[in-house]
Amino acid sequence: MNFTKYFKLFNIFSSLLILSAIFFLFAFGLKFSIDFTGGSILEIEFEKRPENPAIQEKLKDLNLGEITTQPTGQNGVILRIKEINEASHEDLLSKLGEISKVKEQRFENIGPVVGKELRQKTITLIIVSLLSLLVYIAIAFSKVSRPISSWQYGIISILTLSFDVLVAIGIFTLLEKFYQVQLSIPIVTALLTILGYTINDKVIVFDRIRENILKGQKKTFEETVNFSLNQTLTRSLSTGTCTLLVLLFIFLFGGETLKYFSLILIVGIIVGTYSSLFLATPILVGWLKWQKRH
Numbered sequence: 001m002n003f004t005k006y007f008k009l010f011n012i013f014s015s016l017l018i019l020s021a022i023f024f025l026f027a028f029g030l031k032f033s034i035d036f037t038g039g040s041i042l043e044i045e046f047e048k049r050p051e052n053p054a055i056q057e058k059l060k061d062l063n064l065g066e067i068t069t070q071p072t073g074q075n076g077v078i079l080r081i082k083e084i085n086e087a088s089h090e091d092l093l094s095k096l097g098e099i100s101k102v103k104e105q106r107f108e109n110i111g112p113v114v115g116k117e118l119r120q121k122t123i124t125l126i127i128v129s130l131l132s133l134l135v136y137i138a139i140a141f142s143k144v145s146r147p148i149s150s151w152q153y154g155i156i157s158i159l160t161l162s163f164d165v166l167v168a169i170g171i172f173t174l175l176e177k178f179y180q181v182q183l184s185i186p187i188v189t190a191l192l193t194i195l196g197y198t199i200n201d202k203v204i205v206f207d208r209i210r211e212n213i214l215k216g217q218k219k220t221f222e223e224t225v226n227f228s229l230n231q232t233l234t235r236s237l238s239t240g241t242c243t244l245l246v247l248l249f250i251f252l253f254g255g256e257t258l259k260y261f262s263l264i265l266i267v268g269i270i271v272g273t274y275s276s277l278f279l280a281t282p283i284l285v286g287w288l289k290w291q292k293r294h
Contacts, residue, residue: 004285010282014279021166021169023170033080039082040108042107043078044103046075046102070257076105122188157202160280198269201277
């Protein structure tokens with residue numbers, strides 16, 4: 001299949017995706033959970049654990065802010081809420097006791113200083129990860145300096161990885177808007193996992209291009225890219241599909257705790273597979289054409 005024939009369509013579609021994601025991000029913003037903003041954590045053990053909606057309904061009149069409910073063990077629950085005083089703490093336990101007999105296992109307040117530190121470390125981790133990927137790809141492709149330099153493969157990988165994460169964040173802002181989901185440590189973990197997973201696809205596509213260039217076949221760079229895409233297409237789609245099947249089962253049967261974590265991963269892997277095949281390679285060919293014109 002002649003993929004290069006449709007590179008302009010891929011570029012237009014990719015532009016629409018990234019512009020939509022940026023629009024959603026600015027229009028709806030990001031709502032941070034107490035992992036980042038500070039709040040209270042209460043771990044309790046029920047005699048007979050109720051469903052999460054029943055807990056939420058019972059506590060809705062206590063002005064606890066956004067309530068995150070995480071089942072633990074056989075009858076335990078971890079509640080994450082805004083920071084509360086001792087009086088509110090007692091009211092909360094009293095309300096929960098009306099559902100079923102409860103035993104408090106842990107109660108602590110996480111101050112905003114801890115939240116700020118977590119945000120800073122997360123940003124630092126992302127920057128260091130991207131720079132490490134850039135250096136790795138530049139070294140791995142150092143033997144291929146023509147017609148595209150090795151560092152250009154690295155730059156394109158970083159650009160497409162940013163695309164993957166931005167689109168996933170754009171989808172997440174829609175979940176925030178309509179389902180009151182908050183940005184938490186598991187969601188950030190999912191975004192970092194997307195970086196690690198999708199870079200693998202990009203390296204495989206670029207590595208096949210490198211191999212075909214080193215073979216010295218009498219083809220233009222554009223023909224080599226198209227040939228390499230056809231070679232890696234089945235492998236990329238089959239790997240992505242197998243991973244998505246596992247994540248789909250986690251989304252459907254993994255419970256509330258893993259629901260949005262797996263959903264963000266599903267979106268990220270779909271977008272990452274697309275960008276590896278139909279965004280990274282058009283940018284590669286387009287950059288070479290731009291170099292030749294200038």
